[in-house]
Amino acid sequence: MALNSKIPAGPMNEKWNDYKGHVKLVNPANKRKLEIIVVGTGLAGASAAASLGEMGYKVKAFCFQDSPRRAHSIAAQGGINAAKNYQNDGDSVFRLFYDTVKGGDYRAREANVHRLAEVSSSIIDQCVAQGVPFAREYGGLLSNRSFGGTQVQRTFYAAGQTGQQLLLGAYSALERQVALGNVTQYSRHEMLDVVKVDDKARGIIARNLVTGELERHFGHAVLLCTGGYGNVFYLSTNAMGSNVTAAWKAHKLGAHFANPCFTQIHPTCIPVSGDHQSKLTLMSESLRNDGRIWVPQQKNETRKAVDIPEEERDYYLERRYPAFGNLVPRDVASRAAKERCDDGYGVGTTKMAVYLDFSDSIIRYGKIEAGKQGNVNASEAEIIELGKDVVKEKYGNLFEMYDKITGENPYETPMRIYPAVHYTMGGLWVDYELQTSIKGLYALGEANFSDHGANRLGASALMQGLADGYFVIPYTLGSYLADDIATKSISTDHPAFVEAEKKVSDRINTLMNIKGTKTVESFHKRLGKIIWDKCGMSRNAKVLQEAIEEVQALKKEFWSDVRIPGAINEMNPELDKAGRVADFIELGELMCKDALDRNESCGGHFREESQTEDGEAKRDDENYNYVAAWKYVGESNWELEKEELNFEIVKPSQRSYK
Amino acid sequence: MEHYNMNLTLKVWKQKNTNASGSFEIYQVKDISSEMSFLEMFDVLNEQLILEGKEPIAFDHDCREGICGMCSMYINGRAHGPWEKNTTCQLHMRAFKDGDTIVVEPWRSKAFPVIKDLMVNRSAFDRIIQAGGYISVNTGNAQDANALPIDKKNADDAFMAAACIGCGACVAACKNSSAMLFVSAKVSQLALLPQGQPERESRVLNMVAQMDKEAFGNCTNTYACEAECPKGISVSNIARLNREYLSASLSTEE
Amino acid sequence: MGLTGLFLVTFLIVHAGVNACIFINDGGATFNAAAHFMSHNWVIRIMEIGLFAGLIAHILQGLLLWKQNTAARPTKYAMSAANENSKWYSRSMGILGSLLLIFLVIHISKFFVGTKVAMYADGGANDASHNLYLEMKEEFQKWWVVLIYSLGVISLFWHLLHGFQSAFQTLGINHKRYTPLIKTIGVGYTFIICLLFLLMPIAFYFGWIQ
Structure with a gap:
C-alpha cells in the first residue's frame, strides 16, 4: 500500500479552511459514546485530551510521570512563535510558513507547515484566555522577541519558562475536564503496546508503574503524544524518562517511522564533565546574541581562558561565516564546534568544549551605560561593573544556572559550551490528518515527523505541539470517528x-x-x-x-x-x-x-x-527529495517507502550563511 | 573551581511499598566527584547496588534541570538539600565534603503517602487543581490575545506565582505539612489576571476545601515554605489567598 | 487565630496601661482607682465576658490546629534542620501558648479571683477595702512568684513576636509598603508590653516602688 498523505486539493492557503468546511462531523450524542485514548500529557497530549474532553468525547489520558504537569514540554525555555504581526514588522502566515519550510531545509510537507502557520495565532489567544502569563509591555500588551534564523519578532515568551507556562495552561484545562468527568487520568502508567482489532487501533496495554500490573484499555482511537527519541543518544537535553517505547510499539505493529535520522543538535549546552554524567542542560540560544564563540589558536592549550591574549584566539564562527557570525543556525554552529574540538582545539578538562565569551559585551554595554550616566572618564573597572549589570539583567537566570551546575562564574571566565542532542524532527509518519499508517492511531507533537523537515527553528516545537492538540486533531479525528459511530465499545476480553x-x-x-x-x-x-x-x-x-x-x-x-x-x-x-x-x-x-x-x-x-x-x-534534491518512511518487516529488517515532497510555493535553494 | 573526590556515608529511607513499614539503610559510596549532581551520585550508588545483587533505591526524578518538579528528597533535614532556591536534581556534590554522612528521607506528609523508598504520591496536588485551578475556557472560545491589556505589574506578579513547579517542597518543609503556598500560588496567579475574575470566588473556596479534604495541615506562618521553595514563591501569595478566601466566604450565598 | 489573637493584643494594651499606673509610685492610689473602675464599670464588665470568650476561642483554635497539624505528618523526619528555614519561636507557638496558659491560671487565681471574691463573697462586704495594689506588693515579695511571672512574660514575648505580624498575614494583609511597618510596630509593641509586665514584679521585689 502506497502512503497517502491525504493533502487536500486547492491552493495552499485555502486547504485547511476548505478541509474544515467539508470534514465529517460527529454529533454530540454520538461523541459521548466514543472513547479516545491519549498517551502522553505534554503540550500535544494535554491540549488534545482537554479539547476532546470539552467536545464531549470520553477520554483516557496516560502519562508515566506522577502528574501530567511534569511532561518534558515543561522544560522549554525560549518561546513560542505565532504569526500575529503585533510588532508591525511585516510578519504574516506566509512568512512563518516560508521560514519554517526553509529552516527545515526543504524536507517538510508544505501543506502541514502552512496549516501550522495558520493556527499559530489562535494558540496565543487560547493560552492567554487560560491565564498563561506571557511577558507584557508597560501598556499591557504582549511582548515579543526575535529568535534564531528569522527577521521578524514573532516569539511570545514567559521569561525563560515558556514551556512550563504553556504546559501548565494545557494541564489546567485537562484537570478541568478530569473534574467534569470527561477525562480519566492515569498517571504513573506506561503504554507498552497498541491493540489492533481488524487492522484498526482499538486500545492499549499499559503497565501501572506503582503495582506493576498490566491493564487493558479500549479506545475507538488512540493518540500517541509521546514526544521525541533524543534519549537514544543517552546524553541529551531530554528528561530522563523520555522514551520512544510507545512510538516504537506502534511502529512494530505497522506504523511507518519517518526520517529517524533527523535529529537536532543544539549548539549551546553545558558540556559533559565526566563519565557519571546523566543528562545535559541547554543554555538558551539567545546567549549567542551577546556571546562570542572561540577556541585557542594553539592545540592542547593549557592556559586559562583569561590568560590567552586576543591575537591567539580563534573566533571561528566569525572567521568562517562573516555575514552571520555567531548567529548562524543551530546545525551550522554545532558542526563548527565539533570540527574545532575534533581537530584538538577544544577547551576544558575533557577538551570537548568551546568558549562562549561575554567579556566584549560586558565592556560594550558598560561603555554605553557610562555614556548614559555622563561618566566620560569611567575607569575600566567601573565600565566592567556597569556592563555586568546589563548582562545580568538580560541573562541573569542562565548565568546562575551555569554557575550552579559548573561552579564557575561566567561573568569572570567564559562559559564552556558544547552541542547536545535536543530534539528529533523524525517520528511516526502521519498523513495530513495526523493519522499514522495504522487506522485509528494518531501521532501528535514531537512524536510525529511532519512539520520541521530536517531542522527545526527555535520556538517552533511549542507551537507545533499545541497546534496539533488544540486545533488540528479536534477536526481531523472526526473524519475517522464519523464512520465509527456504530462501533460499540469492544470488551477488553476480546x-x-x-x-x-x-x-x-x-x-x-x-x-x-x-x-x-x-x-x-x-x-x-x-x-x-x-x-x-x-x-x-x-x-x-x-x-x-x-x-x-x-x-x-x-x-x-x-x-x-x-x-x-x-x-x-x-x-x-x-x-x-x-x-x-x-x-x-x-x-x-x-x-x-x-x-x-x-x-x-x-x-x-x-x-x-x-x-x-x-x-x-x-543537499541533493534530485535524489532525496522525499520523506523516508520505514516499514517494519521483521527483526533488523525494514522496507523503505518514499513520500515524494512537492514544493509548490517555497522553491528549494541552497542555504548559505557566508 | 577545584574539583575533588569524596567518600560518603548515606543513610537512606527504604520502604517496599505504601503499606510496608520502612527503615533507614546505610550505604558507603566512594570516589564521588564534586562535579556530580546529587542524583548522579545516587545513580552511581544504584549501579553499585545492582551489581552487588541488591535492590537499588527508588527515587523520583525526570527533567534533571530543575523545572519538572518531580525530584523530591529531604536531605540532611531540608527539602531539596542545603542550597537556596534549588531542586534536588540541581544540587551538586560540591555542597558536601569528604567523610560526610548524608541523611536522605522522602517528603513526609499524610497527604503524600510513600510509594516506595524516596518516592511519594503527590496526586493530592492534581486534585486541588481539579477543584478549581483553571479558567473555564474551551478551546476555540478565545478572543484576540491583545484585546485584553493586562497591567504589567499584575502580569509580572501572576508570572512569579505561576513559576510554582508543584514539587511539594513547601509541604515537606512546613512543620504542619501545609499546602498553602502551593494553593496560594495558583489562586494568586488567576486572581491577579482579568481572565480569572469570573470564577474568582468559587475557585478559592473550592481549592481550599479540597486542600483541607486532602489532610494537609494549617498554615501558621513560619514561612519555611518560602525559604525552601526552589522557585522562590513568596508568602505574600498566602496572604492574598487568605484575603480572597475571607472575602469569598463573606460574600458567598451558600 | 489571627482575629482572636489581635483581639487579645488590644486587651494587653489596656491591661499593661492600667497596671503601669503602679509606676506613678503614689502608694497605689491611681492604680487602685483604675482597677476599681475596670472591675465595676458595666461596659467593661460586658467586654470582660468578650475577653474570656476570645481567650477561650484562641485556645480552642490553637488546640484544633495542634490536633490537625500533628495528624498531617504521622511519620516525623529523622533529621530536621528547621532552623535553616524558619525561626524557632514561629514553630513553637503551641508550646509557648501552653506555657502562657499555665501562667494565666496562676495569674488569674492570684489576682482576678481575689478581686471577685472581695466583690461578691459575704455580699461584697470587703469590696471597698480590697486593695489590689497591696496584694500585688505582697505577692511580689516572694522570689518564686517573681520567677514564674518573669517566665510567663518571656513566653509572652516570643509568642507576641511571631503572633503580632502573623495575625496580619492570616487576615490577608501583606503589602510591600505596609508590611515592614507592621512588623516594626509588632516588634515595638512586643518589647514595650513585655518590658512593662516584666518590670512590675521586679520593681516590687527590689522595692523600686512602694
Missing part, C-alpha cells in the same frame, strides 16, 4: 487484548529472566556512545555501517546479559528502563540505516560525502 497483554507480559518475563551481569544503564550508555560517535553531528557510510553492526551486537548482548533487579509485580524503575532501552537499541539501528540511505546533507543530517569544497552541507 482475544486481541488477551493476545497483546500476553505478548507484553512475555517480554517482561523474558527480560527479568535474563539475570545477566550488566546494568541497563551501562547498555544505554554504550548505545548512546555508538549513536553519538557514528550517527551524530557528522556521518559517513563507513561509520554508519559499523554502527549498525555494533548496535546489532549490543542488542544480542543486552538480551543475554542484562541484569534487572526486583520483581515484576511491584514498582520497579529498572524494569521500566530496561524496556525503554531495548526499544532504543532497535531504533538506533533504524536511525543508522536511515542516515546511511540518505546520502545527502540536509539540516541536522550531515553526510561527509555530500559537502561543498569548503565543508558546508550540500
Whole structure:
C-alpha cells in the first residue's frame, strides 16, 4: 500500500479552511459514546485530551510521570512563535510558513507547515484566555522577541519558562475536564503496546508503574503524544524518562517511522564533565546574541581562558561565516564546534568544549551605560561593573544556572559550551490528518515527523505541539470517528487484548529472566556512545555501517546479559528502563540505516560525502527529495517507502550563511 | 573551581511499598566527584547496588534541570538539600565534603503517602487543581490575545506565582505539612489576571476545601515554605489567598 | 487565630496601661482607682465576658490546629534542620501558648479571683477595702512568684513576636509598603508590653516602688 498523505486539493492557503468546511462531523450524542485514548500529557497530549474532553468525547489520558504537569514540554525555555504581526514588522502566515519550510531545509510537507502557520495565532489567544502569563509591555500588551534564523519578532515568551507556562495552561484545562468527568487520568502508567482489532487501533496495554500490573484499555482511537527519541543518544537535553517505547510499539505493529535520522543538535549546552554524567542542560540560544564563540589558536592549550591574549584566539564562527557570525543556525554552529574540538582545539578538562565569551559585551554595554550616566572618564573597572549589570539583567537566570551546575562564574571566565542532542524532527509518519499508517492511531507533537523537515527553528516545537492538540486533531479525528459511530465499545476480553497483554507480559518475563551481569544503564550508555560517535553531528557510510553492526551486537548482548533487579509485580524503575532501552537499541539501528540511505546533507543530517569544497552541507534534491518512511518487516529488517515532497510555493535553494 | 573526590556515608529511607513499614539503610559510596549532581551520585550508588545483587533505591526524578518538579528528597533535614532556591536534581556534590554522612528521607506528609523508598504520591496536588485551578475556557472560545491589556505589574506578579513547579517542597518543609503556598500560588496567579475574575470566588473556596479534604495541615506562618521553595514563591501569595478566601466566604450565598 | 489573637493584643494594651499606673509610685492610689473602675464599670464588665470568650476561642483554635497539624505528618523526619528555614519561636507557638496558659491560671487565681471574691463573697462586704495594689506588693515579695511571672512574660514575648505580624498575614494583609511597618510596630509593641509586665514584679521585689 502506497502512503497517502491525504493533502487536500486547492491552493495552499485555502486547504485547511476548505478541509474544515467539508470534514465529517460527529454529533454530540454520538461523541459521548466514543472513547479516545491519549498517551502522553505534554503540550500535544494535554491540549488534545482537554479539547476532546470539552467536545464531549470520553477520554483516557496516560502519562508515566506522577502528574501530567511534569511532561518534558515543561522544560522549554525560549518561546513560542505565532504569526500575529503585533510588532508591525511585516510578519504574516506566509512568512512563518516560508521560514519554517526553509529552516527545515526543504524536507517538510508544505501543506502541514502552512496549516501550522495558520493556527499559530489562535494558540496565543487560547493560552492567554487560560491565564498563561506571557511577558507584557508597560501598556499591557504582549511582548515579543526575535529568535534564531528569522527577521521578524514573532516569539511570545514567559521569561525563560515558556514551556512550563504553556504546559501548565494545557494541564489546567485537562484537570478541568478530569473534574467534569470527561477525562480519566492515569498517571504513573506506561503504554507498552497498541491493540489492533481488524487492522484498526482499538486500545492499549499499559503497565501501572506503582503495582506493576498490566491493564487493558479500549479506545475507538488512540493518540500517541509521546514526544521525541533524543534519549537514544543517552546524553541529551531530554528528561530522563523520555522514551520512544510507545512510538516504537506502534511502529512494530505497522506504523511507518519517518526520517529517524533527523535529529537536532543544539549548539549551546553545558558540556559533559565526566563519565557519571546523566543528562545535559541547554543554555538558551539567545546567549549567542551577546556571546562570542572561540577556541585557542594553539592545540592542547593549557592556559586559562583569561590568560590567552586576543591575537591567539580563534573566533571561528566569525572567521568562517562573516555575514552571520555567531548567529548562524543551530546545525551550522554545532558542526563548527565539533570540527574545532575534533581537530584538538577544544577547551576544558575533557577538551570537548568551546568558549562562549561575554567579556566584549560586558565592556560594550558598560561603555554605553557610562555614556548614559555622563561618566566620560569611567575607569575600566567601573565600565566592567556597569556592563555586568546589563548582562545580568538580560541573562541573569542562565548565568546562575551555569554557575550552579559548573561552579564557575561566567561573568569572570567564559562559559564552556558544547552541542547536545535536543530534539528529533523524525517520528511516526502521519498523513495530513495526523493519522499514522495504522487506522485509528494518531501521532501528535514531537512524536510525529511532519512539520520541521530536517531542522527545526527555535520556538517552533511549542507551537507545533499545541497546534496539533488544540486545533488540528479536534477536526481531523472526526473524519475517522464519523464512520465509527456504530462501533460499540469492544470488551477488553476480546482475544486481541488477551493476545497483546500476553505478548507484553512475555517480554517482561523474558527480560527479568535474563539475570545477566550488566546494568541497563551501562547498555544505554554504550548505545548512546555508538549513536553519538557514528550517527551524530557528522556521518559517513563507513561509520554508519559499523554502527549498525555494533548496535546489532549490543542488542544480542543486552538480551543475554542484562541484569534487572526486583520483581515484576511491584514498582520497579529498572524494569521500566530496561524496556525503554531495548526499544532504543532497535531504533538506533533504524536511525543508522536511515542516515546511511540518505546520502545527502540536509539540516541536522550531515553526510561527509555530500559537502561543498569548503565543508558546508550540500543537499541533493534530485535524489532525496522525499520523506523516508520505514516499514517494519521483521527483526533488523525494514522496507523503505518514499513520500515524494512537492514544493509548490517555497522553491528549494541552497542555504548559505557566508 | 577545584574539583575533588569524596567518600560518603548515606543513610537512606527504604520502604517496599505504601503499606510496608520502612527503615533507614546505610550505604558507603566512594570516589564521588564534586562535579556530580546529587542524583548522579545516587545513580552511581544504584549501579553499585545492582551489581552487588541488591535492590537499588527508588527515587523520583525526570527533567534533571530543575523545572519538572518531580525530584523530591529531604536531605540532611531540608527539602531539596542545603542550597537556596534549588531542586534536588540541581544540587551538586560540591555542597558536601569528604567523610560526610548524608541523611536522605522522602517528603513526609499524610497527604503524600510513600510509594516506595524516596518516592511519594503527590496526586493530592492534581486534585486541588481539579477543584478549581483553571479558567473555564474551551478551546476555540478565545478572543484576540491583545484585546485584553493586562497591567504589567499584575502580569509580572501572576508570572512569579505561576513559576510554582508543584514539587511539594513547601509541604515537606512546613512543620504542619501545609499546602498553602502551593494553593496560594495558583489562586494568586488567576486572581491577579482579568481572565480569572469570573470564577474568582468559587475557585478559592473550592481549592481550599479540597486542600483541607486532602489532610494537609494549617498554615501558621513560619514561612519555611518560602525559604525552601526552589522557585522562590513568596508568602505574600498566602496572604492574598487568605484575603480572597475571607472575602469569598463573606460574600458567598451558600 | 489571627482575629482572636489581635483581639487579645488590644486587651494587653489596656491591661499593661492600667497596671503601669503602679509606676506613678503614689502608694497605689491611681492604680487602685483604675482597677476599681475596670472591675465595676458595666461596659467593661460586658467586654470582660468578650475577653474570656476570645481567650477561650484562641485556645480552642490553637488546640484544633495542634490536633490537625500533628495528624498531617504521622511519620516525623529523622533529621530536621528547621532552623535553616524558619525561626524557632514561629514553630513553637503551641508550646509557648501552653506555657502562657499555665501562667494565666496562676495569674488569674492570684489576682482576678481575689478581686471577685472581695466583690461578691459575704455580699461584697470587703469590696471597698480590697486593695489590689497591696496584694500585688505582697505577692511580689516572694522570689518564686517573681520567677514564674518573669517566665510567663518571656513566653509572652516570643509568642507576641511571631503572633503580632502573623495575625496580619492570616487576615490577608501583606503589602510591600505596609508590611515592614507592621512588623516594626509588632516588634515595638512586643518589647514595650513585655518590658512593662516584666518590670512590675521586679520593681516590687527590689522595692523600686512602694
